[in-house]
Amino acid sequence: MPSTLTLLSVFLLGTLSTTYFNPFNYLSQDLQDLQPSLQNITIHDFHAGTGDHRKIKINLRPASPYSIPHENFTQWCHAQASIALDKILQNIANDNINDLSQRYNVSQGAVIASPSRSKPNYFYQWTRDAALVMNPLILNLFSSDEKVNGTIASTLLKYLNNSYALQQLDNPSGNGTKYQDLKGLGEPKWEVNSTPFMEHWGRPQNDGPALRALTSFHLLKQLRQHNMTFEDLLNQIEDGQLPFQNEQELFDKFIYYDLKFVMLYWKQDGFDLWEEVNGIHFFTALVQLKALDEALYFLSLHTETTVEQPSLVQSLQRTFDDLLQFMLTQGNFIDPNKNHIVETPNFHERSGLDIAVILASLYSHNTDNNSTLPFDVTDSGVLNTLYGLMRSMGMIYPINHQRANLKIGVALGRYPEDIYDGIGLSEGNPWFLATSSAAELLYKLIWNLQSNRKDLIIPLNDFNSQFWTIVFDGIAHEELQLHQSHPHDDIQLILPYDSPAFKQTLKLIFDLGESFLDKLREHVSKTGDMSEQFNKYTGFLQGATHLTWSYSSFWNCYHLRNKLIELMKY
Numbered sequence: 001m002p003s004t005l006t007l008l009s010v011f012l013l014g015t016l017s018t019t020y021f022n023p024f025n026y027l028s029q030d031l032q033d034l035q036p037s038l039q040n041i042t043i044h045d046f047h048a049g050t051g052d053h054r055k056i057k058i059n060l061r062p063a064s065p066y067s068i069p070h071e072n073f074t075q076w077c078h079a080q081a082s083i084a085l086d087k088i089l090q091n092i093a094n095d096n097i098n099d100l101s102q103r104y105n106v107s108q109g110a111v112i113a114s115p116s117r118s119k120p121n122y123f124y125q126w127t128r129d130a131a132l133v134m135n136p137l138i139l140n141l142f143s144s145d146e147k148v149n150g151t152i153a154s155t156l157l158k159y160l161n162n163s164y165a166l167q168q169l170d171n172p173s174g175n176g177t178k179y180q181d182l183k184g185l186g187e188p189k190w191e192v193n194s195t196p197f198m199e200h201w202g203r204p205q206n207d208g209p210a211l212r213a214l215t216s217f218h219l220l221k222q223l224r225q226h227n228m229t230f231e232d233l234l235n236q237i238e239d240g241q242l243p244f245q246n247e248q249e250l251f252d253k254f255i256y257y258d259l260k261f262v263m264l265y266w267k268q269d270g271f272d273l274w275e276e277v278n279g280i281h282f283f284t285a286l287v288q289l290k291a292l293d294e295a296l297y298f299l300s301l302h303t304e305t306t307v308e309q310p311s312l313v314q315s316l317q318r319t320f321d322d323l324l325q326f327m328l329t330q331g332n333f334i335d336p337n338k339n340h341i342v343e344t345p346n347f348h349e350r351s352g353l354d355i356a357v358i359l360a361s362l363y364s365h366n367t368d369n370n371s372t373l374p375f376d377v378t379d380s381g382v383l384n385t386l387y388g389l390m391r392s393m394g395m396i397y398p399i400n401h402q403r404a405n406l407k408i409g410v411a412l413g414r415y416p417e418d419i420y421d422g423i424g425l426s427e428g429n430p431w432f433l434a435t436s437s438a439a440e441l442l443y444k445l446i447w448n449l450q451s452n453r454k455d456l457i458i459p460l461n462d463f464n465s466q467f468w469t470i471v472f473d474g475i476a477h478e479e480l481q482l483h484q485s486h487p488h489d490d491i492q493l494i495l496p497y498d499s500p501a502f503k504q505t506l507k508l509i510f511d512l513g514e515s516f517l518d519k520l521r522e523h524v525s526k527t528g529d530m531s532e533q534f535n536k537y538t539g540f541l542q543g544a545t546h547l548t549w550s551y552s553s554f555w556n557c558y559h560l561r562n563k564l565i566e567l568m569k570y
């Protein structure tokens with residue numbers, strides 16, 4: 001049997017022509033005994049369809065993900081990942097690697113958002129960006145022979161050390177950890193020499209401490225998986241004095257405050273991750289929920305730890321329960337009139353479609369655990385957010401027009417109403433980190449479906465399953481060629497786990513992910529540079545150069561892609 005890839009690629013031409021021919025017409029066997037009450041359409045193999053006298057046609061949409069030969073794409077991916085990692089390390093001050101400290105007085109361990117010092121000036125550290133950049137770097141801490149990579153380790157320790165110092169500083173958001181109220185931990189932005197940023201800004205931003213805690217927990221988890229303690233790590237790296245000598249001190253003196261901040265302020269308004277809107281945000285709430293979840297897991301392993309026991313566990317659990325309840329109900333992130341999640345429900349000037357929703361889902365769901373947290377990558381609201389963004393940005397960004405009707409990846413930006421051009425306000429553009437996060441979402445979706453070993457079940461109604469119209473032909477309401485007497489809303493498509501149809505569908509989702517990266521590939525510079533954005537008309541780099549978060553999003557996505565290729569043998 002030829003591989004699905006070959007077949008799918010061969011039929012790209014079909015998608016381009018209007019009299020479009022699809023080889024995978026499938027008539028469900030089940031239809032032979034279609035009864036008025038029958039609700040399931042089970043497909044075992046999209047290639048096995050014969051006979052077409054029945055009216056229901058559900059096909060896998062062929063996708064041709066690459067605009068260059070596959071081998072070249074693969075080569076590019078590896079090369080780009082290595083460039084990305086190098087650029088990330090260039091943007092984190094560490095005397096062993098770069099001269100940021102000597103030249104610009106950047107504190108050791110500070111992550112600069114971008115080296116751009118004017119138009120725009122991003123030469124600052126942001127709590128959020130730093131945590132999000134350091135988090136995937138942890139995946140590189142151990143080399144394949146289980147040895148600690150000294151460069152990565154020293155960078156991580158310096159980051160923790162610097163973050164500890166920032167936590168203590170009084171600043172325009174409030175006071176640091178020496179005072180009870182901890183309001184200063186909501187400060188989003190700092191000078192590169194780790195003094196407070198005193199100018200007017202959108203503050204506080206309440207996602208920072210949660211993201212930082214997630215990075216700390218990730219490091220501790222990674223060490224544990226390699227049978228190493230934090231103390232072992234410190235002993236291997238001699239880079240100067242640190243405020244914590246072991247895991248318990250790291251928790252008591254540092255992580256604890258970030259958790260405490262989440263417990264104190266999750267209900268309070270703050271600015272969103274784009275630093276524009278004050279309110280309660282899906283992104284912020286979900287990463288906070290994840291931080292509480294990880295904290296409870298960590299403390300379950302460390303009953304001897306630490307401050308305030310056992311009441312700390314109780315208050316973490318209570319906050320977790322309250323926040324979870326809030327996210328599912330009063331938070332209004334789920335709007336009965338919208339099939340996607342709403343990023344900031346009380347901000348009515350926008351639709352609520354926002355790549356922040358996808359970022360939140362990614363940052364709060366790991367691949368190494370069956371999560372019970374809501375809004376995982378299989379959530380229809382999360383997937384329909386991707387659908388909505390593809391639809392809208394396929395239209396509003398001219399560089400997408402050639403692809404928009406093909407139902408393959410397009411360049412994505414932050415949210416449709418965006419007017420920030422990277423320097424000032426005019427027109428919004430696609431962003432690298434948004435485009436790579438779409439690929440990452442699709443890779444994670446495959447990972448999740450495969451590791452859950454469950455049938456893929458898709459309700460066939462336009463509201464919940466809109467995302468799946470990218471994957472399948474014939475499942476949109478107007479396409480479902482059923483007898484009128486059969487109410488469409490009760491029909492579900494079932495692809496049994498491990499069946500050919502299941503695997504064919506997962507491979508197609510993979511190709512869809514690949515097509516986002518292929519689009520991104522078209523817009524990095526010849527030398528692999530990324531900025532914050534790329535121009536929606538010309539496709540050229542725009543906004544802050546070498547945005548650290550752009551590189552780390554790509555790197556994180558690349559890491560998952562490799563894992564997935566290994567698992568699925570793609």
Ligand SMILES: *[C@@H]1O[C@H](CO)[C@@H](O)[C@H](O)[C@H]1NC(C)=O
Nearest residue numbers: 037038039040455457492494
């Ligand atoms: C449809 O599939 C579900 C499992 O998803 C099963 O519980 C249900 O009984 C099936 N319905 C019919 C009519 O076969």
Ligand SMILES: *[C@@H]1O[C@H](CO)[C@@H](O)[C@H](O)[C@H]1NC(C)=O
Nearest residue numbers: 067068069070071072073075
């Ligand atoms: C693909 O890679 C090969 C070998 O590196 C190169 O010769 C060829 O020009 C590349 N093709 C494209 C379209 O980039």
Ligand SMILES: *[C@@H]1O[C@H](CO)[C@@H](O)[C@H](O)[C@H]1NC(C)=O
Nearest residue numbers: 085089140143149150151152
């Ligand atoms: C450590 O990681 C860096 C960045 O990936 C890499 O350049 C270096 O070769 C690694 N060092 C060792 C000893 O593996």
Ligand SMILES: *[C@@H]1O[C@H](CO)[C@@H](O)[C@H](O)[C@H]1NC(C)=O
Nearest residue numbers: 170171174175176179180181
């Ligand atoms: C916060 O810090 C400032 C300056 O360090 C100090 O004047 C102020 O009293 C502190 N606020 C509280 C509530 O402790």
Ligand SMILES: *[C@@H]1O[C@H](CO)[C@@H](O)[C@H](O)[C@H]1NC(C)=O
Nearest residue numbers: 104105106107192193194195
């Ligand atoms: C470097 O930053 C420190 C604060 O971390 C500050 O005290 C010092 O004045 C700065 N040095 C220069 C040369 O700007």
Ligand SMILES: *[C@@H]1O[C@H](CO)[C@@H](O)[C@H](O)[C@H]1NC(C)=O
Nearest residue numbers: 142146223224225226227228
């Ligand atoms: C860690 O230790 C466990 C139990 O001793 C062992 O099974 C596992 O292989 C070790 N893992 C690593 C990465 O060394």
Ligand SMILES: *[C@@H]1O[C@H](CO)[C@@H](O)[C@H](O)[C@H]1NC(C)=O
Nearest residue numbers: 108158161162165239240241
């Ligand atoms: C940790 O930070 C302090 C300043 O807060 C600094 O003096 C010390 O050198 C730093 N240690 C390392 C290993 O970077």
Ligand SMILES: *[C@@H]1O[C@H](CO)[C@@H](O)[C@H](O)[C@H]1NC(C)=O
Nearest residue numbers: 293297368369370371372373
């Ligand atoms: C995995 O997730 C479950 C449910 O969230 C949690 O109870 C468990 O502690 C987690 N395990 C790890 C290793 O993270």
Ligand SMILES: *[C@@H]1O[C@H](CO)[C@@H](O)[C@H](O)[C@H]1NC(C)=O
Nearest residue numbers: 367368369370451452453454
């Ligand atoms: C997740 O749970 C399923 C069963 O529900 C199990 O088969 C699978 O191995 C689990 N995956 C992980 C990573 O624990």
